[in-house]
Amino acid sequence: xxxxxxxxxxxxxxxxxxxxxxxxxxxxxxxxxxxxxxxxxxxxxxxxxxxxxxxxxxxxxxxxxxxxxxxxxxxxxxxxxxxxxxxxxxxxxxxxxxxxxxxxxxxxxxxxxxxxxxxxxxxxxxxxxxxxxxxxxxxxxxxxxxxxxxxxxxxxxxxxxxxxxxxxxxxxxxxxxxxxxxxxxxxxxxxxxxxxxxxxxxxxxxxxxxxxxxxxxxxxxxxxxxxxxxxxxxxxxxxxxxxx
Numbered sequence: 001x002x003x004x005x006x007x008x009x010x011x012x013x014x015x016x017x018x019x020x021x022x023x024x025x026x027x028x029x030x031x032x033x034x035x036x037x038x039x040x041x042x043x044x045x046x047x048x049x050x051x052x053x054x055x056x057x058x059x060x061x062x063x064x065x066x067x068x069x070x071x072x073x074x075x076x077x078x079x080x081x082x083x084x085x086x087x088x089x090x091x092x093x094x095x096x097x098x099x100x101x102x103x104x105x106x107x108x109x110x111x112x113x114x115x116x117x118x119x120x121x122x123x124x125x126x127x128x129x130x131x132x133x134x135x136x137x138x139x140x141x142x143x144x145x146x147x148x149x150x151x152x153x154x155x156x157x158x159x160x161x162x163x164x165x166x167x168x169x170x171x172x173x174x175x176x177x178x179x180x181x182x183x184x185x186x187x188x189x190x191x192x193x194x195x196x197x198x199x200x201x202x203x204x205x206x207x208x209x210x211x212x213x214x215x216x217x218x219x220x221x222x223x224x225x226x227x228x229x230x231x232x233x234x235x236x237x238x239x240x241x242x243x244x
Contacts, residue, residue, distance in 0.1 A: 007070065009035040009165045009197035010056050015065035017051050017220075025051040026062070027220035033165070035070075036195040038188065040208035042234060043217030044242050050169065052217065053201050057090055057167045058082045070164045087116045091158030091166040095173040097150040099142040099157075106138040109156045116161070128156040132186060148179035155186060159196065166190075168200040172207055184210045205234035216241065 010033040017026040025048050033039050043049045054060040055067055058074040067075045069089050074082055091112075092098075099108045109128065110120045129135050132152040142150050151171065158166045168187065172180035188210050190196040200211065208214045214229035215222050218241045226233060 007035050008032045008068070009037070009070060010199060011066075011068040011071075012052075012056060013066040013068075015052075015055055015062045015067060017048075017055055017060070018063045024220050026055065028065070029220070029222060031056075031215070031222070033197060033199060035164070035197050036191065037213065038191040038198045038211040039200070040211035040214040040229065041199065041201045041217060042203065042205070042208050042214055042238065043223070044238065047217035047223075047241075048220040049201050049217045051220075053167050053169060053199065056199065057092070057165075058086050084116075087112055088161055089164045091161065091163040093151070093154050093158050093166060093168040093171045095170040097142070097147075097154045097174075099150055099153055101142050104139050104141060105134060105145070105153050108142065108153050109160055112157060112161050118161075120160070124162070125156075125160060128159055131190070132156045146179070147175055148182060151175065151179075151183050152186065155183070155190075159190070165197040165199060168198060168202075170202055171200065172202070172204065180204075180207065205229075205231040205238065208234050 012029055012031040015026050015029045018024050029052060041049045041052060055062050062075055066073055069085065072085065074085060077085065110125060113120050129138065132155055134152055137145065137149065172183055175183060184207055187198055191198055202208050209229050209231040211229060214226040214234055216224040216226065216237050223241060224237055
């Protein structure tokens with residue numbers, strides 16, 4: 001029988017990140033995220049979870065070690081080439097949506113393509129708009145939308161370039177419980193039905209429980225790896241770390 005190898009969407013090899021004053025935010029982290037995986041990253045404040053995402057996404061460079069997106073070593077690229085790679089291969093979803101208030105929903109979604117000088121694939125954009133439930137809102141401005149609708153615009157914008165991976169930084173942090181659940185349902189569907197890779201940083205055990213795998217960070221290291229996570233198990237593990 002021939003083994004089937006699943007390509008890695010994101011890889012970190014012994015990544016160290018040290019900031020001024022000698023603060024070591026990441027301390028030799030190695031990680032491989034198979035394509036089509038929903039990964040949650042959790043940890044107490046200062047554990048390194050946000051730094052891990054920034055280095056993995058090419059928003060920051062490691063002090064040492066290597067980071068890869070689909071086999072391309074982004075830690076060796078200069079800022080110009082990292083920017084080009086991020087525009088085409090990486091999508092971002094942030095807590096505060098980061099939509100441009102003067103642009104319509106349609107123009108916000110296609111903005112990454114225009115910045116890259118690429119014509120939109122109208123069929124793909126229509127598919128995304130239908131997936132995120134915004135078909136009747138394309139000509140609205142962000143101020144005319146609810147928080148949940150604005151986050152759906154951000155999700156569609158993150159996917160419009162067909163990225164190798166979407167990084168979501170506390171994507172439900174500004175939403176009420178019901179709306180947060182809807183956004184998490186959407187992310188879960190994108191993974192299950194479109195094979196999208198999602199790496200989500202969150203402080204919420206209930207949100208992380210929607211992932212295939214959860215990493216628990218502490219002191220710049222991966223303290224625990226939790227497959228098929230539950231909110232109760234993650235909350236217990238975080239409590240343990242905060243009292244150690």
